[in-house]
Amino acid sequence: xxxxxxxxxxxxxxxxxxxxxxxxxxxxxxxxxxxxxxxxxxxxxxxxxxxxxxxxxxxxxxxxxxxxxxxxxxxxxxxxxxxxxxxxxxxxxxxxxxxxxxxxxxxxx
Numbered sequence: 001x002x003x004x005x006x007x008x009x010x011x012x013x014x015x016x017x018x019x020x021x022x023x024x025x026x027x028x029x030x031x032x033x034x035x036x037x038x039x040x041x042x043x044x045x046x047x048x049x050x051x052x053x054x055x056x057x058x059x060x061x062x063x064x065x066x067x068x069x070x071x072x073x074x075x076x077x078x079x080x081x082x083x084x085x086x087x088x089x090x091x092x093x094x095x096x097x098x099x100x101x102x103x104x105x106x107x108x109x
Contacts, residue, residue: 011035019091020044032105037098038062038091051083051104060097063090073099 004026006012011023019042023035038044038060055064057073064071067085071077072092081087083103091097 018042027105030104032101032103034101035098036089036101037096038089039096040091040094043090044088046086046088047083048086049083053081053083053087053101053103055079055089056100056102058098058100060091060095060099061093062097062099063092064088065090 006025011025012027013022013024015022015024019039021037023037024032025035026033035058036044055073055078057075057077059075062073064073064079064087066079066081066087071079073079089097089099
């Protein structure tokens, strides 16, 4: 695989759903990187799949639920979790929230 360089604001794949925007930046056989933007009050679906994920909070405030645990993430915070534990995010701040997720795509497991 050759190097991949993505300029700010660009994406390989873009999906908008119910106040959420997902920009897939890079995807390889073993890893995926996505920027997620959530409008105030937006809530993601409850996901679970094989793999693991790292979330890096870039802007705003998100409550991230992983199983029975809840984490309030603000700019600069990092969360790692196994992806087979049900998880979701909710923007609980007063502005758009932006975070990056780097993880193992479920299809590669």
